[in-house]
Each structure stands twice: as structure tokens, then as C-alpha cells.
Amino acid sequence: MKLRYYAITDKGNFRSHNEDSFFAVDSLVCGQTHGESETVRTLDTEESSGLFALADGLGGHEAGEIASRVALEKLAWMEKAIRPIEELPSSGWKNLIRKINNEVNAYGESIGKPKMGTTLVGCLLGKRKSWIFNVGDSRLYHFTKNGLSKVTVDHNIGEELGSSYGRNLLTSCIGGGTKSIEVDTFDYSGKLSPGDFILICTDGLTEVLNIDQIEKILREHEDLRETCRILSEEANLRLTRDNHTIVIIRIDAV
Structure with a gap:
């Protein structure tokens, strides 16, 4: 599978600092008031x-x-450390993320911040298998010729109740002193086609842009850097109250 990708993070309008971080293949960006990928990059999963x-x-x-x-x-x-990680079964991915939860909790205890916590969402696109994973309310979307759809499920009270209320109350997160977490994994092997996009984002974007508005922007703009910047600008123009981070991956060939 051949793909291109780009990512951006911004503190938004009202926060003094940015608590979001992103990782894209070999690049980690964290704690920046505003940060972007250096350039649109390509990857061949073969x-x-x-x-x-x-x-x-x-x-x-x-x-x-x-x-x-x-x-x-x-x-x-x-x-x-785990190669090939794509060959892990669903149970293996869940155990891996539970291990991350334990290590974040342990690190928080060691620095006197036992309640520090975070969401975690992402995907592993491999030679033979692809995986999506999620803890919390950050989201992953799949955009095809038929439109944009949300793959992940938000771990919050509002989602469980089918209500717009309680969406700021998480039912699962990484860290936070929690020993037991809810982990969603999705085997996404064979579900991506040339021309598809994967969009990964935090709720600083989705609290002010609905799925139709996001889809319209994805349809109207081809350049990944431009698309990320427009989504970020729209979030700020609509006065998002949170930090926001956006990762976009375009599938060029499978």
C-alpha cells in the first residue's frame, strides 16, 4: 500500500498551552503551541x-x-520492539494498550502527577494487515467515494446514553490512575482503496465541525497540507474551546 500523510496541531483560541500530541511514522510532536509536519511525506507499506x-x-x-x-x-x-506488530491479534493489541496505560500511570506516580491522563487513537497500516485502536473520545474517520464515516466509538457518558449531554465525561482513558480501561480495536485489513482518506482528530475539531462539514472540506481540497490547515483554521474560526490535532492519510495504491 502506498500512501501520503500530513499532520497539524494547534492550541486553539482559549487554552494557554497545547496538551495534544501526535505521532506519524517516525515523527513525534508534542506540547507545541502550533506544530505541523515538515512536509507531506510518502510511505510504502511493502x-x-x-x-x-x-x-x-x-x-x-x-x-x-x-x-x-x-x-x-x-x-x-x-x-x-514488536516485529511484525501487524501480526498481533486483537487481544494482543488490547494487551499492548493496557501495558501503555500501566506505564503512563507508573510514570505519573513517579513525578507526583498520579491523575494525569490522555486519550489515544490511531492506526497501524502494514504490508498484510491494518489495525485501528482507540481509548477515549478522540476519533478516526474513513473517507471513501461514498462519503465520510466514523470508525471509532467515543468512550464517554453521552455516547453510552445516546445523548448530547455528558460527552465531556470519559468512561475510559489512558492513565488517570485507572487500572481497568476500555480498548476498542478494529481489524481494517483489506478495507482501504486508492483515493480513500483516513482522518484522525481530537475533539477540539469535532466539537465545532460536524461530519458533513468535515466531509465537504475533504472533497474540495486535494493537497494534504492545505486540507489540514483549512480544518485547523475552521476550528479556530468557529471558536473551538480546546486544542485540536488533525492527521490525514491518503491511500494512493493498494
């Missing part, structure tokens, strides 16, 4: 698998920016 993930540090807890960075550092380390 040569190397691609790990893409983001983490939204929980603003209601202490040291959210540390929690998001540590979660992605641990994930990136495990992706390199």
Missing part, C-alpha cells in the same frame, strides 16, 4: 509499516501534555 496516532491530554487532570507525550512514546517504542 517496505515498512506505518504507525499513526494522536493523544489528547485531559485538561481536567494534571499534566495532560505529559500524559499524551508518554503514551505516544511508549506506543512508538512498542511498535519498533
Whole structure:
């Protein structure tokens, strides 16, 4: 599978700092008021698998920016240590993410920040298999010729109740002193086609742009850098109250 990707993160209008972090193949960006990929990059999964993930540090807890960075550092380390990681079964992915949860909790205890926590969402695109994983309410979408659809399920009270209320109350996260977490994994092997996009984002984007508005922007813009920047600008224009991070992957060939 051949693909291109780009990512951007921004603190938004009202926060003094950015608790979001993202990881794209070999690049980790965290704690930046505004950060972007250096350029639109390409990857051939026949040569190397691609790990893409983001983490939204929980603003209601202490040291959210540390929690998001540590979660992605641990994930990136495990992706390199477990080869080929794409061959892990669903249970293996869940155990891997539970291990990250334990390590974030342990790190928080060691620095006197036992309640630090974060969301975690991403995908591993490999030579033979592709996986999507999620803890919390950051999201992953799949855009095809038929439109944009949300793959992940938000882990919050609102989602469980089918209500617009309680969407800021998470039922699962990485860290936060939690021993037991809810982990969703999706075997996405064979479900991506040339021309498809994967969009990974935090709720700083989706709290102000609905799925139809996001889809319209994806349809109207081809350049990945431009698309990321327009989504970020729209979030700020619509006065998002949170940090926002956007990772876009375009599938060029399978």
C-alpha cells in the first residue's frame, strides 16, 4: 500500500498551552503551541509499516501534555520492539494498550502527577494487515467515494446514553490512575482503496465541525497540507474551546 500523510496541531483560541500530541511514522510532536509536519511525506507499506496516532491530554487532570507525550512514546517504542506488530491479534493489541496505560500511570506516580491522563487513537497500516485502536473520545474517520464515516466509538457518558449531554465525561482513558480501561480495536485489513482518506482528530475539531462539514472540506481540497490547515483554521474560526490535532492519510495504491 502506498500512501501520503500530513499532520497539524494547534492550541486553539482559549487554552494557554497545547496538551495534544501526535505521532506519524517516525515523527513525534508534542506540547507545541502550533506544530505541523515538515512536509507531506510518502510511505510504502511493502517496505515498512506505518504507525499513526494522536493523544489528547485531559485538561481536567494534571499534566495532560505529559500524559499524551508518554503514551505516544511508549506506543512508538512498542511498535519498533514488536516485529511484525501487524501480526498481533486483537487481544494482543488490547494487551499492548493496557501495558501503555500501566506505564503512563507508573510514570505519573513517579513525578507526583498520579491523575494525569490522555486519550489515544490511531492506526497501524502494514504490508498484510491494518489495525485501528482507540481509548477515549478522540476519533478516526474513513473517507471513501461514498462519503465520510466514523470508525471509532467515543468512550464517554453521552455516547453510552445516546445523548448530547455528558460527552465531556470519559468512561475510559489512558492513565488517570485507572487500572481497568476500555480498548476498542478494529481489524481494517483489506478495507482501504486508492483515493480513500483516513482522518484522525481530537475533539477540539469535532466539537465545532460536524461530519458533513468535515466531509465537504475533504472533497474540495486535494493537497494534504492545505486540507489540514483549512480544518485547523475552521476550528479556530468557529471558536473551538480546546486544542485540536488533525492527521490525514491518503491511500494512493493498494
